[in-house]
Amino acid sequence: MGVFDNILHGFAVALTPTNLMFCWIGALLGTVVGVLPGINVLTTFAILLPLTFKIDPTAAIVMLSGVYYGAHHSLSTTSIMLNMPGEPSGVVICFDGYPMARQGRAGAALATAALSSFFAGCVGIVIIAFFAPALADASLWFQAPEYTAVCILALIGASVVTSKSKINTLGMAVIGLILGTVGTDIHTGVARFTFGTLELDEGFDFVSFAAGLFAFVEIAFRLGSYDAQVQIKTKLRDLIPRWPDIKAAAMPTVRGTALGAALGVLPGTGPFVASYSAYALESRIAKDPSRFGKGAIEGVAAPEAANNASAFTHYIPMLTLGIPAGAVFSMLMGALMMHGIQPGPEIMTKHPDLFWGLIASMWLGNLMLLVLNLPLIGVWIKLLETPYRFIYPAILLLTCIGCYAVHFRVFDIQVAAFVLLVGYVLEKLDCAPGPVIIAMILGPILEENMRRAMLISGGDATVFLRRPISAFFLLLSVALIVTYVVPTFRRSKKKPGPESLVEAGHAE
Amino acid sequence: MLKAIITTSFASLLALGNASLAQDYPSRPVHFVVGFGAGGPDTTARILAAQLATQTGKRFVVENKPGSSGIIGAEFVAKAAPDGYTLLVTTASLASLPSLQTKLPFDVQKSFKPISQIVASEASFLLVYPQLPVKNLVELMAYAKDPKNRVLYGSTGIGTGSHLRMALFAKANNVPMQHVPFKSPGEAAVSLIGGETHTLFMTTTQALPLIKSGKARAVAYDYPTRADFMPDILTMKEAGSAPTDLDSGWHGMMGPAAMPEPVVKWLETEIRKAIATPEVRERLTNLGLIPVGGTGEEFGTVLAAAVKGMGDAARAAGIQPR
Secondary structure, eight states, X not given: OOHHHHHHHHHHHHTSHHHHHHHHHHHHHHHHHHHSTTOOHHHHHHHHHHHHHHSOHHHHHHHHXXXXXXXXXXXXXXXXXXXXXXXTTHHHHHHHHHHHHHTTOXXXXXXXXXXXXXXXXXXXXXXXXXXXXXXHXXXXXXXXXXXXXXXXXXXXXXXXXXXXXXXXXXXXXXXXXXXXXXEEOTTTOOEESOTTOSTTTTOOOHHHHHIIIIIIHHHHHHHTSGGGGOOOOOOGGGXXXXXXHHHHHHXXXXXXXXXXXXXXXXXXXXXHHHHHHHHHHHHHHOSOGGGTTSOOTHHHHHHHHHHHHHHHHTHHIIIIISOOSSHHXXXXXXXXXXXXXXXXXXXXXXXXXXHHHHHHHHHHHHHHHHHHHHHHHHHHHHHHHSOHHHHHHHHHHHHHHHHHHHHTOTHHHHHHHHHHHHHHHHHHTTOOSHHHHHHHHHHHHHHHHHXXXXXXXXXXXXXHHXXXXXXXXXXXXXXXXXXXXXXXXXXXXXXXXXXXXXXXXXXX | XXXXXXXXXXXXXXXXXXXXXXXXXXXXXXXXXXXSOSSTHHHHHHHXXXXXXXXXXXXXXXXXXXXXXXXXXXXXXXXXXXXXXXXXXXXXXHHHXXXXXXXXXXXXXXXXXXXEEEEEOXXXXXXXXXXXXXXXXXXXXHHHHSTTOOOEEEESSTTSHHHHHHHHHHHHHTOOOEEEEOSSHHHHHHHHHTTSSOEEEEEHHHHHHHHHTTSSEEEEEESSSOOTTSXXXXXXXXXXXXXXXXXXXXXXXXXXXXXXXXXXXXXXXXXXXXXXXXXXXXXXXXXXXXXXXXXXXXXXXXXXXXXXXXXXXXXXXXXXXX
């Protein structure tokens, strides 16, 4: 039986009324999970687990998978509408998605996000169906030195997410790196900068930190300006992306999908690195990089595609090796194991119904998400047209509930409030919050892998240069630094002044 | 003085209330607190809660209080009202806390009343990277003892079962090895099959797909008898080393220390009944867990042994409590 026969068989399985229903339930729940802050995929899995006892294993995994990729699909909604990222990969969507919404183009941003998610999802599914085993083997080339080099490249790329001066960006990134060190060090078990509190043992919680730095600061700023009175008017024809938008978003979507699919196979990175790398790439190769951060549609399409492509290729380690890429997949494996099915290399041959049914259901689920999300855009737009004085208390309340719901403790709301104060001061000082949170997420991954690489090499730092893939990424990092520094020198000779410093980094 | 009188009388009133409440326990939803997020003990708690609800018609709610290696959830239960409505479902890692932390907000053995050991731990396989030039345990030990070689072992984190087990093995056989901690079993497994690290203790269900596909080689089974599903793999003793005897994977239920005895007995009986049902047994066994459902007293013995065993292991691993 060829792959195409298998796929046809998969559709026969996925299209049975029961599986179709559970796919729909999963996708619907996933959309809700993606939109509501504080409720994450893992919590939802835990609640749904007893239900999966009663149903067929194929239906169970179809539903749980629907929740997982559905949440990824709708993740961008709050980033675009409220400047509130619910998951790390949503941070990147805030950079351009929210400015688009402020310009009355929320509809275009949401539709672009939905369409590029759909495209990336379809490609990701094809990759699982055809190339899973080969990719799983290739992913083993990535070890601690390679992860280190990728993180270094990504951190250096952090300067692209802001149009502020280099020194400003660097300073913000350093603050983020410092904040990222809070919590238990995995190499020694020592608690760092927790001031003896148990609450900070695992570092700052992402949801409360992002809520403070993005959503709350935004509310404070809008209330402090005349802007708060101004309603955003969205014209009906702005509900859907126009032809120039589609043209502008097409290639970034393809590139984002490719990058996301590749990074998603690596179990050690997670969707943030994928969506952020796609954003950085787009703003580096754009003809006019200064548009980024001010509502560039590429800045929504590329990271959204990368996020969703990586969400699907994340399945590969589980399906081919029986190794979960993160806690979500541990739960998925647990749900299958309870039915006596061991995920791993044998799943394709021993349970073809389940494997190909799942693949087909992913495609159907993706289609359902598109059908579900496009009409919802109209609802979201209506919400934006409501006077701000009615919306912001609701946003505040919902976000606080979200912060609380992650660990069920008030401490996280207090963190959000404190971060709001710091974030407000930073904004007033014209410092960009983007690099802070990027460095805060990347810093721990960098540190963990760099120390692991040094431990494994026995303290020999040349390991980073002796391994070809890591050497390549480090070389790329150096090249990136050169492109920053050289134009700064050249221009400052010709035309001194703060202007040139600001623009220099983007001129190539 | 007045304050003291009020407090004591209030406390005795509460105690009276408890005694009468014990008759019609549970009259409201019982909360199973899990000190971790989804997966692991949370799954066990949910399987048990679902069966208890079906079998008694009462409500059982699983509540996650994750953070600080389970300390936050355990502290919450230790300080909760001892009325049987707030209970802890925990893993054996609780028993390792006294040897990892100096300032625990509770006493693992004195602050809790053991109710039932729900499941026992599954055994672990000792895996090696297949391209490492060792075919069995004796060769692995000889290879690691050769000063020309540097053997690295992965684990799922400092003080976890996979770390302590290897530390005990290394110490007992005087084998020098370097510890490389990871954050999850998945990362440790990928590192092993990619040859970045050389050896790893891995629990049965996680290890099986790797052994079957040849991505990892099993050199020993850390259990007194061979596994009937893998009869070719020698036990640690047969392969040439003492078994580690580390009991690091059980899940059990406990409540605040002052819980009334009738409530404990009620829970003990219902849990035993729940775990004896074929559906629950099957689910737990499929997850690689061994259903137990013993008495509180038996669980107390297991807990005390685990506290001692994990303490010895932590010292063998050279962990300094903080």
